Amino acid sequence: MRPRLALLVAVAALLPIALAARADWRSEPPEEGPLAAPVRSVRGVPSVAINDLARLLGASKFWDGARRRMTLRVGERELVFVEDAPFTTVAGTTFYLGAPASALDGELQVPVVALDSITSASGLVRVAHDLERQRVVALPPSGRVGTPKFTSSAGGTRVSLPVDRPDETVVVSRARARFRVRFGGLFTGTLPDTLDRGVVRSVRSIPTLGGSALEFEVDRGTRGFRLITASNPSRVILEFARGGAELERFAPEGPPGPRRLKVLVLDPGHGGTDPGTAAEGVREKDLSLTLALELAREVERRLPGTRVVLTRNRDVTVSQETRAEIANRSRADLVLSLHFDGFATEGARGATASCPPATFRSGADDDSSEEPVVANPRASLRILPWREVATRQAVPSRAFAEAVLSALELSGQGPTRLREYLPYGFLGVNAPGVVLDCATLSAASDRRRVTRPEGRRRLVEAIANGIVAWRGDR
Numbered sequence: 185m186r187p188r189l190a191l192l193v194a195v196a197a198l199l200p201i202a203l204a205a206r207a208d209w210r211s212e213p214p215e216e217g218p219l220a221a222p223v224r225s226v227r228g229v230p231s232v233a234i235n236d237l238a239r240l241l242g243a244s245k246f247w248d249g250a251r252r253r254m255t256l257r258v259g260e261r262e263l264v265f266v267e268d269a270p271f272t273t274v275a276g277t278t279f280y281l282g283a284p285a286s287a288l289d290g291e292l293q294v295p296v297v298a299l300d301s302i303t304s305a306s307g308l309v310r311v312a313h314d315l316e317r318q319r320v321v322a323l324p325p326s327g328r329v330g331t332p333k334f335t336s337s338a339g340g341t342r343v344s345l346p347v348d349r350p351d352e353t354v355v356v357s358r359a360r361a362r363f364r365v366r367f368g369g370l371f372t373g374t375l376p377d378t379l380d381r382g383v384v385r386s387v388r389s390i391p392t393l394g395g396s397a398l399e400f401e402v403d404r405g406t407r408g409f410r411l412i413t414a415s416n417p418s419r420v421i422l423e424f425a426r427g428g429a430e431l432e433r434f435a436p437e438g439p440p441g442p443r444r445l446k447v448l449v450l451d452p453g454h455g456g457t458d459p460g461t462a463a464e465g466v467r468e469k470d471l472s473l474t475l476a477l478e479l480a481r482e483v484e485r486r487l488p489g490t491r492v493v494l495t496r497n498r499d500v501t502v503s504q505e506t507r508a509e510i511a512n513r514s515r516a517d518l519v520l521s522l523h524f525d526g527f528a529t530e531g532a533r534g535a536t537a538s539c540p541p542a543t544f545r546s547g548a549d550d551d552s553s554e555e556p557v558v559a560n561p562r563a564s565l566r567i568l569p570w571r572e573v574a575t576r577q578a579v580p581s582r583a584f585a586e587a588v589l590s591a592l593e594l595s596g597q598g599p600t601r602l603r604e605y606l607p608y609g610f611l612g613v614n615a616p617g618v619v620l621d622c623a624t625l626s627a628a629s630d631r632r633r634v635t636r637p638e639g640r641r642r643l644v645e646a647i648a649n650g651i652v653a654w655r656g657d658r
Contacts, residue, residue, distance in 0.1 A: 218321045218322055218324070218370055219239075219240055219321065219322040220240075220314070220317075220320065220322070221237070221239065221240060221319060221320050222236075222318065222319050222320075223296055223313065223318045224293075226286050226288050226293045227286055229282075229283040229297075230296050230297065230313065230318075231285075231286065231294055231295050231296060232293065232294055232296050232299075232320045233291050233292075233294075234256075234265065234285075234291060234292040234294055235291060236320070237256070237294055237311070237320070238256050240309065240311050240320065240322045241256060241258050241263075241308055241309050241311065241322075242258060242309065243256035243257055243258045243263070244256070244257045245257075251266065252266060252267035252287075253266045253267070254266075254292050258308055258309075260275075261274060261275045261307070262274070262275065265285045265294055266285065267284075267285055268284045268285070268286065269284055269285060270282070270283055270284045270295075272285075272302065274302065274305075274308075275306065277305075277306070279298065279301075279302045279305070280298065281294070281295045281297075281298055281302075282295050282297040296313040296320055297313065299311050299312065299313065299320065300312040300313070300323075300328070309322050309323075310322070310323040310328075311323065312328050312370075312372050313372065314370070314371075314372040315372060315373055315374045316371070316372070316373065316374050316375065321370055321372065323369065323370055324368070324369065324370065324394065324395070326348060326367070326368030326369040326395060327347075327348025327349055327368075327369040327370075328347075328348055328369045328370050328372045329345055329346070329347050329348075329367045329371045329372065329373065329396055330345065330346035330347070330372065330373040331346075331373030331374050331375075332387070332398075333345075334376065334379060334382065334384065336379075336381040336382025336383075337382070339425055339426055339428070340382065340383050340406065340423060340424050340425035340426050341381075341382030341384045342421065342422070342424075343384070343387075343421070343422040344419055344420075344421050345419060345421075345422075346373075346417065346418065347367060347369060347418060347419055348369050348418060349368045349369055349418075350414065350415070350418055350419060350420045351413060352367065352368030352369070352395070353366070353367055353368075353413065354593070354598075354599075355411060356397070356589065356590045356593040356594065356598075356600070357435075357586045357587070357589075357590040358432075358433070358434050358435040358586060359434065359435045359437070359583065359586055360401070360402040360403070360404055360406060360434050360435075360437065361401055361402075361440070362401070362590075362653075363399065363400040363401070363402050363409070363434070364390065364398070364399045364594075365398050365400075365422065366392060366397045366594065367395050367397065367398075368394075369395060369396065370396050371389050371396035371397075371398065375387055375388065375398075382424075383402055383405070383406045383424045383425075383426065384400055384401070384402055384403075384424060385401040385402065385403060386400070386401045387399070387400050387401075390594065392593075392594040392595070392596070393594070393596035394596045397594055400422075400424075402424050402434070406425065406426055406434070407425060407427050407428070407431055408424075408425060408428075408431025408434065409422065409423060409424050409425070409431060409432055410422070410423040410425070410431060410432065411432070435542075435583065435586050436542045436578075436579045437583075438579045438580055438583065442655065443517070443580065443654065443655050443656075444517050445487065445490050445517045445518055445651075445654075445655040446490060446491065446517055447491050447493060447514050447516050447517050447518075448483060448491070448492050448493070448517065448518050448519075448520070448651070449492075449493045449494075449495065449510065449511045449514055449518070449520070449617075450476045450479060450492060450493070450494050450495070450520055450522065451476075451494075451495040451507055451511070451519060451520065451521040451522065451609065452469075452472040452473040452475070452494065452496055452522050453468060453521060453523040454468055454469035454523075455469045455499055455500055455501055455502055456469075456499060456500045456501025457501050458501060460472070460523070460524070461524055461525065461625050462625070463526060463625040463626050463631060464628075466625055466631055466635055468523065468524045468526075468625065469499065470499070471625075471634060472522045472523060472524060473496070473497075473498070473499065474640070475522055475634075475640065475644065476494055476522050478640065478641075478644050479522075479644050479647055479648065480492040480494060482644050483648055483651060486648055486652060487651075487652065487655070490655075493511075493514045493516070495510045495511070504608060504609065504611055504612070505612065507521075507613075508610075508613045509612075511613050511614075511615055512612075512613065512614050512615070516613075516615040516617075517615065517616075518584065518617055518654070519610070519613055519615050519616070519617030520584075520617055520620060520647075520651070521607075521609040521610070521617065521618070521619040522620060522622060523609075523619060523622070524621055524622055524623055524624070524625045524634070525621040525623070525624040525625065525626070526624065526625050526626040527626050527627075528626075531627075532627060533599070533623075533624045533627035533629060533630050534598050534599040534600055534623070534624060534627075534630070535589065535592050535598065535599075535600045535601070535621055535622055535623055535624075536600070536601045536602075536621040537585040537588055537600070537601070537602050537603070537618045537620050537621075538585075538602075538603045538604075538605065538607040538609075538618065538619040538620075538621075539581040539582055539584070539585045539602070539603075539607075539610075539617070539619070540574045540575040540577065540578040540604070540605075540606050540607075541575070541578055541605060541606070542578035542581065542582035542604065571611045571612050572606060573612065573613070573614045574606060574610040574612075574613045574614070574615070574616075575606060576614075577614075577615060577616035577617070580616035580654075581616040581617055581618060582604070583616075583654060584617065584650070584651075584654045585602050585618045586602070587650040587651075587653040587654040588618060588620060588646075588647060588650030588651070588654075589601075589602060589650075590650070590653075591646040591647065591649040591650040591653065592646050592647075592650075594646075595642060595645070597623070597642065597643060597646055607619040620647070622634065622643060622647070623643070
């Protein structure tokens with residue numbers, strides 16, 4: 185029995201390796217993202233397999249072996265590819281492929297260079313070559329974002345990006361270390377490995393659910409930025425400048441490096457006799473408690489050295505004074521008050537983060553100074569009423585709001601808003617933190633999302649991502 189058992193164990197261990205070796209080269213690991221197919225070089229030409237192209241277009245296939253011709257049919261339209269021919273016909277119109285279609289391993293391979301223009305002109309699902317990841321992707325209705333062009337001078341850096349829908353461009357994080365811009369279209373260009381001049385130190389593509397996003401690291405001496413959209417040609421221009429007028433400000437900054445997070449206080453809003461917002465039978469007090477319990481488990485899993493304290497773990501009434509006392513007695517390093525919004529305005533949706541105002545200058549209020557806005561807690565001595573003690577933590581609170589809202593936007597749970605004022609939930613709280621309205625219960629789409637386990641899992645994951653990013657100052 186033992187030799188036979190040993191043989192079975194050996195076979196079980198080798199089976200995944202054997203399956204991986206036999207896996208089709210076109211297969212990609214399952215992940216969230218656009219419908220895609222890998223690109224391979226055939227006779228030096230980047231190409232996609234005809235079966236993959238049919239899958240991206242949602243087309244049926246008809247092979248004519250005598251003529252070595254493949255016809256893809258999408259509704260009433262037909263695309264015809266012939267082996268060794270550099271042309272294709274779509275609904276009677278001929279297009280140049282850039283190179284001949286070739287056969288490899290018994291399957292036709294189609295050059296990818298002209299697929300975007302061909303499918304766009306033919307009214308089909310647009311497909312394009314993603315240069316960064318060497319794949320062909322089916323583009324969303326918002327189209328694509330191309331390779332950025334960087335122009336640097338002593339005064340700053342200008343970044344110009346070809347974008348199909350510039351009006352959908354949103355700045356989702358204003359921190360210099362992680363200045364993030366989200367686009368409605370997919371990024372299919374390439375990024376430079378190094379940037380030698382100017383104020384942009386690095387740029388990278390970051391994951392997002394739907395569309396795409398770029399993250400820039402900007403020199404701390406940069407004063408502000410401009411976001412300009414243009415339609416002819418269609419593009420987005422980002423200007424990072426060391427000085428000048430009419431600049432938007434970056435988020436105020438604390439010292440660089442990781443932050444202490446030994447104690448996280450989660451404050452589920454409302455409770456007991458206070459139901460909070462209610463819509464279609466969904467009560468804010470119940471949903472905020474469920475979310476807090478699930479988020480606590482996620483944070484403890486991802487940050488084993490962090491202790492999570494809840495201001496309530498059941499449906500009871502808790503005063504604001506008691507909530508503040510729990511946070512302060514716990515010596516909280518971060519406080520997150522969880523709520524859900526509700527509006528009478530039809531169409532309002534998304535998430536809102538409220539934090540103590542951090543848009544103050546370290547010295548005089550003269551706005552003509554060329555120095556960047558960087559918090560300096562030693563600049564002056566201020567005597568604060570105890571109820572307003574949270575304002576002394578305004579800079580890390582603003583950084584946390586940026587981190588959480590960015591995570592929500594990138595996971596497709598926006599739109600997001602940031603409000604700087606001292607919220608009621610932070611009266612008397614001596615710690616950095618945010619009041620987060622995670623979604624809008626009066627919006628049917630938001631309500632459906634956060635009341636379903638899968639939607640709430642995505643919400644928990646995004647908020648946890650924001651907490652981890654704030655802790656690591658990333």
